[in-house]
Amino acid sequence: MSFVSLKFVLFVLVAVVGYYNIPKRGQWVWLLLFSYAYYASAGFKIVPFLLFSTMVSYAAGILLGQVNNLPTELEHRQKRKRFILIVALLLQFGMLFALKYAHWIFGNLFSLRQWLLPLGISFYTFQSAGYIIDVYWEKFAPEKSFLRYALFVSFFPQLLQGPIGRFNRLAQQLYEEHTLNWTQIEQGIQRILWGFFKKMILADNAARFVDEVLWWNNYQKYSGTVILVAILGYSLQLYGDFSGGMDIVKGIALFFGIDLDENFKRPYFASSIADFWHRWHITLGTWMKDYVFYPISLSKPMNRFGKFSRNTFGKQLGRALPIAVANLVVFFLVGVWHGANMKFIVYGLYHGLLIALEGLLLPYTRAWDNKWRNLATLRTFLLIQISWYFDRADHLDHAFALMQKTVTDFHITDFWNGTLFLNGANRIGPWFYGILLVGCLILYLVSYYQEKGMQLGEWLCAKPVAVRFMVYLILLYALPALGTLSSSSGGFIYAQF
Amino acid sequence: MNHQSNLEKIIAILQDICPGVDYKTCQTLIDQQILDSFAILSIVAELQDAFDVYLTPMDIQPSNFNSAQALTALMERKKAGGK
Known part of the structure; x- marks a missing residue:
């Protein structure tokens, strides 16, 4: 659904009107529904890639959070963290590589690009990877709710071409309740x-x-x-x-x-x-x-x-x-x-x-x-x-x-x-x-x-x-x-x- | 080494790398983009040598680099073995 289309104008209009007319505690769920609907409008077959990126980074965040809570003097703490980080980043960037770059190196034999290149994949991969590294660096505690985290990765206006958001600046804004402000x-x-x-x-x-x-x-x-x-x-x-x-x-x-x-x-x-x-x-x-x-x-x-x-x-x-x-x-x-x-x-x-x-x-x-x-x-x-x-x-x-x-x-x-x-x-x-x-x-x-x-x-x-x-x-x-x-x-x- | 001499040492390093700033009073070295990433890494290299500490990417936070005082506090924490 192109930004420059009547369909998209109507989509945003419905999203905004609904957003301010449903109970405020459900606003972030509303945004999540519209975000996935928006992404699916470009083809259902690309949705699993967004979900995969979300699940990997969410799980990595949770696992890293558990290790972060261990005493710092504990042996293997750092090694465990590094292992989780490396596996998660390999999965994140592995998917990007397979979809976007593998054909360049191996030809079409090992590439998924011949079938599809999901829109905005570079943007949401980088956003998710940034989250994993920040949790690894203990900048903040990981998000516990999968659905709330899924909104951070998929917020529809920025999904296709950025900006690449940072969890500590964006997530809270997405989850908090908003009152209509005409200005x-x-x-x-x-x-x-x-x-x-x-x-x-x-x-x-x-x-x-x-x-x-x-x-x-x-x-x-x-x-x-x-x-x-x-x-x-x-x-x-x-x-x-x-x-x-x-x-x-x-x-x-x-x-x-x-x-x-x-x-x-x-x-x-x-x-x-x-x-x-x-x-x-x-x-x-x-x-x-x-x-x-x-x-x-x-x-x-x-x-x-x-x-x-x-x-x-x-x-x-x-x-x-x-x-x-x-x-x-x-x-x-x-x-x-x-x-x-x-x-x-x-x-x-x-x-x-x-x-x-x-x-x-x-x-x-x-x-x-x-x-x-x-x-x-x-x-x-x-x-x-x-x-x-x-x-x-x-x-x-x-x-x-x-x-x-x-x-x-x-x-x-x-x-x-x-x-x-x-x-x-x-x-x-x-x-x-x-x-x-x-x-x-x-x-x-x-x-x-x-x-x-x-x-x-x-x-x-x-x-x-x-x-x-x-x-x-x-x-x-x-x-x-x-x-x-x-x-x-x-x-x-x-x-x- | 006491706090005052640490502060003076850090101000001298800052003046050498990015001259023309009043480091005794400025509290917004990062927020006002007075120090760019090039300057930050030059400062890190000098601080590591001068204080015999090792800085990691986690230490590169605006709150640590916004003023000479914040950098002094960072060096003192590092010397004491803290984060």
């Missing part, structure tokens, strides 16, 4: 409309041009200039699609009084690649930081390497080297997380290498970057554009071919001689560019004021009812009038992961 509902509507603006007017409009130009069978027809514009369009498409989707998810969750973690904070305003990852897909970045980056960096072998490196290369370089190595591992995994394709691994390693380089050069660049922040932002933006070649291409050779064409077949005159309108059946007129340029200007202004710390949602909520109503009405009218609807992958790029 929160209005804030939810604002986020949803803003999300649809990004999705339908920016992302899906840009996709028409991007898909035509960058398609493997098509790109040779176009000049490097057109390809460059298509890559810029892709950066808009991807941001609009994913962050717009997140706005919709946040908005729907607000209808139930639940405040999900932010997944985007104006990433194209970042002044370094590390800063970009503090702003782009934040919950994946923090997941990797907490559960991969810190454990690797603080492991005994890495500690030994750190000491060796400080003694050998001096304080500055010696400190940075082990962190750079851990970063490379993290971004290799970020690449693999995106899919079983060499282009994603190169995409991840490209980011990892740049962050490692930034870390090594930090003592020399810090002052310059603080002084010339806008130039640092522009540099970061351009470096990110290069990474989109890997992300968007069909495969690695395609990415390099697109890059080569951008450089060797670039003609500045294409910007004003009509080439960018494309030709033939896929002609794209000035109206297309007009909508995108005005849309980008609105996006930039909103982002600029948000970056300055302005709370635009609250600012709008403080305006008279008539003004707010007009703004919402204009947006509601503009969406179908100026927007495009994509039909691939339930409408959202990241739902495929």
Whole structure:
């Protein structure tokens, strides 16, 4: 059931109306029922995978909780904990591997992917794995009720494309009783409309041009200039699609009084690649930081390497080297997380290498970057554009071919001689560019004021009812009038992961 | 070593890794993103050397890294053999 469908609007409407009209102690059960109904609407055959992930992490939590309660001085306590952790993570990631990656290594013989790839599997696997590790680290006691825990894994707005939730921030909100709050509902509507603006007017409009130009069978027809514009369009498409989707998810969750973690904070305003990852897909970045980056960096072998490196290369370089190595591992995994394709691994390693380089050069660049922040932002933006070649291409050779064409077949005159309108059946007129340029200007202004710390949602909520109503009405009218609807992958790029 | 000299030692480490912050008063080093993960790991490496302790991922909590005082308390707990 796509977010961009009348069926989904009705589904949410029934869920919200019922939520506030049943006895409050049953609200979380209501959410659980709707969450499974939502997931099952994509096909009953994918439900067992969600259940398996839930059962494994629930059981691991309970077992770890029992061992956590044993006296710390007891022999084998730590060994038992580690055994449970390893088995649970192997089962969790084993399922993900079999469904998403096995075909890549073993061919179709040992892969389940030929039958199905359950929607959102990467998201709920990571969310469940995070819970297991947190209980292992004794951050909190495990959830005793299986059904309550099942809601934490399956809460429907975030099930398909995140944000990847943390038990200690999300679970209590899901279980507590909520009273209807009209301000929160209005804030939810604002986020949803803003999300649809990004999705339908920016992302899906840009996709028409991007898909035509960058398609493997098509790109040779176009000049490097057109390809460059298509890559810029892709950066808009991807941001609009994913962050717009997140706005919709946040908005729907607000209808139930639940405040999900932010997944985007104006990433194209970042002044370094590390800063970009503090702003782009934040919950994946923090997941990797907490559960991969810190454990690797603080492991005994890495500690030994750190000491060796400080003694050998001096304080500055010696400190940075082990962190750079851990970063490379993290971004290799970020690449693999995106899919079983060499282009994603190169995409991840490209980011990892740049962050490692930034870390090594930090003592020399810090002052310059603080002084010339806008130039640092522009540099970061351009470096990110290069990474989109890997992300968007069909495969690695395609990415390099697109890059080569951008450089060797670039003609500045294409910007004003009509080439960018494309030709033939896929002609794209000035109206297309007009909508995108005005849309980008609105996006930039909103982002600029948000970056300055302005709370635009609250600012709008403080305006008279008539003004707010007009703004919402204009947006509601503009969406179908100026927007495009994509039909691939339930409408959202990241739902495929 | 007493508490005050531990605190001074930690402030010196912080100043070396991320200069330009008033570590005597700042209580929001993580909340305000003054220290990023790169800085945190540099600090951890220096603290482990200086205090001869071993930190684990469980110790990397905002509550332990938000101020020089919190870091001092963490080091003192670790030296005493606690969590």
